[in-house]
Amino acid sequence: MMPPRIASLGTVMQLAYVPADIDAALAYWTGTIGAGPFFWMGHVAMDDIRYRGEPSPIDFSMAIGYWGDIQIELIAQHNDAPSIYKAWRDAGHEGVHHVCICVDDLAAAQATAEQAGGIVVQSLNVPGGGGAIYVDTGGGPGTLVEILSLSSYAGFAMMRDAARGWDGRDPLRGR
Secondary structure, three states: OOOOOHHHHOOEEEEEEOOOOHHHHHHHHHHHHOOOOEEEEOOOOOEEEEEOOEEOOOOEEEEEEEEOOEEEEEEEEOOOOOOHHHHHHHOOOOOEEEEEEEOOOHHHHHHHHHHOOOEEEEEEEOOOOEEEEEEEOOOOOOOEEEEEEEOOOHHHHHHHHHHOOOOOOOOEEOO
């Protein structure tokens, strides 16, 4: 019997980036690619953020938009707390930082990811219900997998619906 694989958890629904210049990244995604609109979530408040098992008070913002049915997430960290985002920027990496899979049972998904050889490098709880883990799959830069479980995905559906037929006006909302 084959060991569990991370792909068995579901379909990738997001590509996430931690650009050196988030405004330039937003201009690229909305202007060149035509993805959007993006929705700004400044200084996101998460509970019990842990990086490599230790508490870490990460202060970050994100912009989320859609390119068709795939979610694009752009992340900016505002402080020097240890995190997957800071480690990425400190190493000078560019390109895809992580992909995201949504699941119903985060604990079961974590067990599957660990059985597949993944290592949880960051975790957090979402206020109002849910959580996420970020799994290093050992493939080098850009191979983190976020496994996300939320009590509701209504916000994502609203953002995806806003992208359908978007005319390019008001490319960044909420900032």
